[in-house]
Amino acid sequence: MSVFWTILIVLALAALGYILGRQKALNSVGGDSRRMHSLPRYYGWNVAIFTMVPAFLVLIAWMFAQAEYVERHVTSMIEPADIGEGSNLSLVMADVRRLASGLETAISTGAMTADQVMALDASKDDIRGMLGKVGVAFGSDVTPHILAAAQNYREIVSAASVYRAIAVLAVALIGFAYAYAQTNGSFWARNRVEQVTLGLLILCSMIAIATTVGIILSMVFETGHFFGQYSWTEFFFGTTWSPNFHGNSQLGMLPLLWGTLYVSAIALAVAVPIGLFAAIYMSEYASPRFRSIAKPAIEVLAGIPTIVYGLFALITVGPLLRDWLAQPLGLGNSGSSVMTAGLVMGVMIIPFVSSLSDDIINAVPQSLRDGSLGLGATPSETIRQVVLPAALPGIVGAVLLAASRAIGETMIVVLGAGAAAKLSLNPFEAMTTITVKIVSQLTGDTDFAAPETLVAFALGLTLFVITLGLNILALYIVRKYREQYE
Amino acid sequence: MNDMRIAERDVETNESKISARKVQVYYGTNHALKDVDVDILDKTVTAFIGPSGCGKSTFLRCLNRMNDTVASARVEGTIKLDGENIYDAKVDPVQLRAKVGMVFQKPNPFPKSIYDNIAYGPKIHGLTRSKSELDGIVETSLKKAALWNEVKDRLDSPGTGLSGGQQQRLCIARAIATQPEVLLMDEPCSALDPIATAQVEELIDELRSQFSVVIVTHSMQQAARVSQRTAFFHLGNLVEYGETGQIFTNPKDPRTESYITGRIG
Amino acid sequence: MTDATANASARRTGSLLVPDARTRRRNAAEARFKIYGLAATLVGMVALVMLLISIFSSGTGAFFQTFLHIPVTLDAAVLDKSGNRDPAEMQKVTTIGYAKVLNASLQKVLDDKGMAVAGLTDKDVADMISKEAPAQIRNMVLANPALIGQTVDMTILANGRIDGYFKGRVSMESAQLDKNVSPRQLELADKMRAAGMLTTDFNWGFLTSGDSSDQRPESAGLGVAIIGSLYMMIVVLVLSLPIGVAASIYLEEFAPKNRWTDLIEVNIANLAAVPSIVFGILGLAVFINFAGLPQSAPIVGGLVLTLMTLPRIIIPARAALKAVPPSIRDAALGVGASKMQSVFDHVLPLAAPGILTGMIIGLAQALGETAPLLLIGMVAFVREFPGAPPQGFFDPASALPVQVYNWTQRSDPAFVERASGAVIVLLVFLLIMNAVAIILRRRFERRW
Structure with a gap:
């Protein structure tokens, strides 16, 4: 399941949580909103926030971890010979990604089955032509290594995306259930929502600090490496x-x-x-x-x-x-x-x-x-x-x-x-x-x-x-x- | 009004220093001052009184052309200083302001030393040829402003470090250091405490021996205490002008009377 | 008061109507001072005008291009030997085959019209066509195989030097020293122009095509760069607007005044003044080397620009929030709203125009930023358009200002014209953004 759909489902769950939470709170006081601690919408928001925020945090963390894993794994399959003149590893990796997504498109449009994709052989099949038919333009010819990398890439990504969707949706549902169970008319929903909002505001203002720390760390770290190899006196006082x-x-x-x-x-x-x-x-x-x-x-x-x-x-x-x-x-x-x-x-x-x-x-x-x-x-x-x-x-x-x-x-x-x-x-x-x-x-x-x-x-x-x-x-x-x- | 001490009258002998005829001031389309005719006497303290926005400060600022610095202001009519129209095209406002000095509502010492504050005017006008002459001017000006004894040991410390009353006296000393003939004061005591006010009022009375002093004040008591002549402004008109004693005890115009007795203002 | 009488002699005497020597001197100094001020202001304005004239005079050419109009006979014998119009087989004919067809067609036209210039070889004539042209025709034919065998009237790019000749960049004298073009070719070009075969028209390709290599400046375009910049701006907008607004709300409305928030404030003020290239180093070290995101990708560019733009958004956003008078907050709190409600229901809507204006100006700055993008690999030569979002954010792309830099590094002088043209495009975008900001400010500015 793609990230896009995962996000959409979580959002839908949150919207549902909003409606149900609001309704439950209203029902608990017999529909008389004056007897509730907070305005009805805050009960809705409370459930929605608990559905969305943890799920999205998990999603972001997962995506970073997955990108790291896939990139390391697949990059090792590319050999120096695959990197053409004037190109570099990241451009080749872009080709791999594009090819992998082309293969994925081919499967989703029904032009090929997953098994057929795995059975492709760059030396025999005209992959460019096949991809051209499903509307994926591909600049250069496909070498066996790139194809293998792309097949591998596609496989890992498609497997991972299933686990990812399961994990994210599970977290969303747990949050939903927890907040929904809590909901009743005497619950201080507004204060909870405002606390979370304030937390988010603080988090955002921390980014300035994080940026400075990032700048300093990234440079101090590599500068340390540099001074390990080159004398600092010669760097600061050298005239050549x-x-x-x-x-x-x-x-x-x-x-x-x-x-x-x-x-x-x-x-x-x-x-x-x-x-x-x-x-x-x-x-x-x-x-x-x-x-x-x-x-x-x-x-x-x-x-x-x-x-x-x-x-x-x-x-x-x-x-x-x-x-x-x-x-x-x-x-x-x-x-x-x-x-x-x-x-x-x-x-x-x-x-x-x-x-x-x-x-x-x-x-x-x-x-x-x-x-x-x-x-x-x-x-x-x-x-x-x-x-x-x-x-x-x-x-x-x-x-x-x-x-x-x-x-x-x-x-x-x-x-x-x-x-x-x-x-x-x-x-x-x-x-x-x-x-x-x-x-x-x-x-x-x-x-x-x-x-x-x-x-x-x-x-x-x-x-x-x-x-x-x-x-x-x-x-x-x-x-x-x-x-x-x- | 029991505390009102009316100054001694000794004004008859003095001649006219400034004479204004048919002065109109416009701020944009707003007619702020209408048909003002006034003769201000030499060696006399003249007070301008009236409710806020009556035009008294505006008229004061006409007397040394400070209104020139307000882009939207336009002045018509004639104001003569010693018989010369100060709004004549040939008059340089810089030269005029050397003759007609000004002290402002809020003490505004420059962020310089006390000495440099006083020396500023004489320096720009080139009144001295040597350092000792300048020292002399600084000393006499501070003495005239009754500040010398308080600051003579710290002439190099910043003028902004003085107390409010001292700052205002410093500004007066700064104004008289350029040897003006007329001294304009725009509510000089409004930012001061009563003790500082008393000191400045006493100073004004002494300055009368050498300058023609014009003071704008929102306080009738102050006008009565320091001035020999008083002009009452109301809604841009000069309502009444005469000896201070007469204005306060026997006003001719009913508007003046209303103001004096506190019914308007 | 004996001193007073002594000093009285220093009192100035004389008529007001006659300025004395000193006053005249002082007034002269005043006039001089005023002239210095005027001169300084004019220098600034002249610099602006010079800059614009310089850019526009060298850049407008990029929007016009010399095109060759000839009937091209798409010879089936060359382009589809088997004759069964199978696209797979036609793929095998490379641009070299199309070049042959094209050159033959051009020769034929020249022979028919008797325009041949003595001393020009067939290759010389062929070199007057852009090296990009065969690829143009190949794409056209592959898209519509039915064209084969027909004679089609085509508009194709002329070589950059021929284009330069009509734009005044190349002259007969310079051609003599130039390996890539000869005076005879230019002579022929003159004849072709007179015959209406060569015309200079508006160059849509400059805005829509991708970059091209050093030998074919005539086909280099900004398409990829515009898309890349657009993608980056989307990333910057989506990230920095909510984060920036949230951070400003916290700092302006909720933060207690203590050392910690003081630190954040100094930090933000400093980040706004940190050299942009330092953000490039950050991006390289964190997003590419550490997080493993791809080089040259709009997502990385967008993230780096977001970090750079954030403080530049937070500062005006805070000013806008501060400008909302406390009485509004008091009024809301007074009727029993919580602090959070008073901010989100009352203060934020009132501050929104100011925040948006700051946002647009911050975006405009980000759009023109170059240095950090150089370090995250956006200088790479990228011809292919990035895919559609969201995957496209991870594809290599260029960016408008980087494309300008890229073109200044090429040897062919035709690229200077392209670079200036790209600057014009960039300036037009900035002009539009700033105009929107000004209109917003005029329209919604509130004075309390």
């Missing part, structure tokens, strides 16, 4: 980055850190003054009409995905800088450079700085502005000498948040900064960043035992720690700042 998939790699982080900081510094040098001045202009000077155009326009910059900025850097800004600045000045002839990535990233961060600054400048009480203007200060004197000093902590917080964003930005540097790990001062040279190297070490063929792959986790952890520090510091400053004017 040259991974080599035949071993003997030099994996010093400093060039990457340098590139990251250099790009971020340029981005902030662009974004902070522009963002700050734009925020000041729009909140203190601009006419309502100008503001109604300029403000959304700058906010649109924040809604544009980073890949778009990356493409902009790659096809426009990079060549422009190369042809008009770098080459005439003799500073290099690479389209991707620290300057390209920094400028484009700066543009991306402008709205971030300006909207945060806007909030912060507006949090400065009007009475301070009045005080200054009332003494005969010009608006700009008021802003520079009263508003900005008062807003300074908040603005520092905003800049730190912007810095954290710049340091963690990936797509712009992947497309704009280049891939060469270098310790250089020339902003028109291609350099690379931590994020770029995480991407390049973790995409393509990866061997999770090699330090060249594991180093990505150490880089990720470093990045996470740096941004976490910046974020917490910034959030703390901004929070303190807001309290000051509340």
Whole structure:
């Protein structure tokens, strides 16, 4: 029985439980709902919850366990020869799954019997053709191993799905019976339902914690493996980055850190003054009409995905800088450079700085502005000498948040900064960043035992720690700042 | 009204400092102030009284063009300071506000040191050539505001750390440090406790020797205590203007009388 | 008060009507300051305009494609030797056979019209057709075997370089240096265009077909990427809306103010600012390496994006709940509703527009996210469409922003046009989502 049908049956049971529970509670007080502790629907919900929640928990647990089991079992049947050029194990496994589901379809539509399916032989039968007839398109030809794996896969899955359905439905029925037996008019159904609801709410809010724990654990674990194979002093203080998939790699982080900081510094040098001045202009000077155009326009910059900025850097800004600045000045002839990535990233961060600054400048009480203007200060004197000093902590917080964003930005540097790990001062040279190297070490063929792959986790952890520090510091400053004017 | 001490009358000798004619103020389409004619005398405390929303604060803010900072406000008519129309296109509000200082309802010291709070005005207007001159201005201003003895040992500590009454006196000191000719005060005591209020009122009385002081107040007792002349505003109109003693003891307009006796307001 | 008289000399004198030198200087500084502000604002706006112009000017081409219109004689001798139209046997004829038929047809047309250009071999002429075209015809014939033996008027893709020539990407000069195209071919292309055989039309295939390999940019499309993105958005929506709303309700309405909830709050604020690539590492380590879910699958992408989007939904959702005044809660509690009833019956419906707006904006951000998807294998070259849900969630797919990245990594410059075109599609989706959010906000925004 498929998951879909199992879920549907459980839901139907729950609906039935709702109706019966409600009815039983009403009957127990002779139909006079005023004599019940809770509203009738809560008795219904109580039974429905007890039917659904445990059953679904069992279902989820079962599915994870089953996926794990089947995958391990079937994967072992695939041999390296089955994995074609440019393909990988997961793509082959997708073929296996598709084939298995095709076979299943063939059985359910009656084109074949289960025995016929098991008797198929890839070397004799035209499996593609057969599947084509039942409406399952299959891209490549089927090799014997894949067929065997798929037959095996189908068999395990179909057997498991029967047990799964039995287990899930049994749990649902037990829950149903328990809650139904409890139901009578004096039972505190509302409190029970509300308790369960509250429990679910708490569970949902725990996901944030679980995510952080997951991030830290997943990276700490693999970073531990990495430092088991590679000296941590060389990682943190090494000045050469040259991974080599035949071993003997030099994996010093400093060039990457340098590139990251250099790009971020340029981005902030662009974004902070522009963002700050734009925020000041729009909140203190601009006419309502100008503001109604300029403000959304700058906010649109924040809604544009980073890949778009990356493409902009790659096809426009990079060549422009190369042809008009770098080459005439003799500073290099690479389209991707620290300057390209920094400028484009700066543009991306402008709205971030300006909207945060806007909030912060507006949090400065009007009475301070009045005080200054009332003494005969010009608006700009008021802003520079009263508003900005008062807003300074908040603005520092905003800049730190912007810095954290710049340091963690990936797509712009992947497309704009280049891939060469270098310790250089020339902003028109291609350099690379931590994020770029995480991407390049973790995409393509990866061997999770090699330090060249594991180093990505150490880089990720470093990045996470740096941004976490910046974020917490910034959030703390901004929070303190807001309290000051509340 | 037994506690009402009516200030001594010595106003006859003073000449007019500000004269307003046919002043209208609109907030958007709302006609907030209608046909106000007033002559404010030099070296005199003038009180504006009236119920909330009567336009007294609005008129006060016209006198140093603080209404310019409200986008929807529009002012018509003429207001002359020493014979010059302050709404003339050639007048720079910045220069005007150096001559007509303002103290606000809520104490609003800048988040800077006490010293920097006072020095702010003289610095922006370039009133001093040396640090010692600036020190002098800070000291005299604080002395005039009767705050010197309380803060002279902690001029570097932040102005926001003072008590409410001290903060308001700091704001007054800040306003007089720019050497204005007129000092506008918008309900300067409404956020203060009675003791601090008494201190500020005493200070206002002393300031009269050098400035023309205009004070908006919601308290009739305060008007009676500190002012020599009083203007009563009601629903955007200037109802009655005259010597404080006369307004409080023998009002000519029935609306003034109703307000004084507590029937409206 | 002796100091006072000393200071009185510092009092400014002079007419108000004549600004003194210092005031003029200060006003000049004021004007300069204002200009800096205006300039900064304009720089931001100009950057936006430049970005859009750059993307649109290089991307609009992707929506148009050069097609070749010729009658193709589907020679039975080549395509179905046995002559009994058995689909199983016809399967055995590969695209090479169809290419032969196609090339012969093109040669014939050129000969008939006398358009042959000296110095062009048959292979050169054949190369002007997309390598994808034979497969197109093969699928057509297999779907309708009755076509064999007939001469059918067909519209097929021209080669990417020929397409580039009409779009200005390829010129006679560049063709001289290019191994893949020669000036003579372009000359012939000009003639064919004049004869109406080559036209540039709207390219539906860009929106509906899958990716294609490096040699055939002309047939690369976004179909798989759009479906993949759609699947991921479904996963994100289904998971993050209930979880996000539940978490915000708990934190805003029920959570006691203690260290524990403080920790959750700092956590959420921090997660919203964690670099997205870190979520990719999480996805790789947890969902793929640990839980054994398949690589490149929309379900994994959806899960990763859900974790990333959750804090970005919880923050506005909490703000929306907070904006509902306490008087509403008090009113409900006052008539004897339980806390839970007051929240679900009164507060939540009032906060719903704000929550939905935040949700849509969070989805829009998730739609444009690229970096985490690179790490969970969505960069793999995927041609096949994923199956129907729910199984399709586990099939390999691409995603719009990843497809953009993918195409920027190809060597043929024609893919730059495709990448920009894909960005346009992505931006259109984002525009629609944000417009819906704005309308929702305008329509239902409540001020208390």
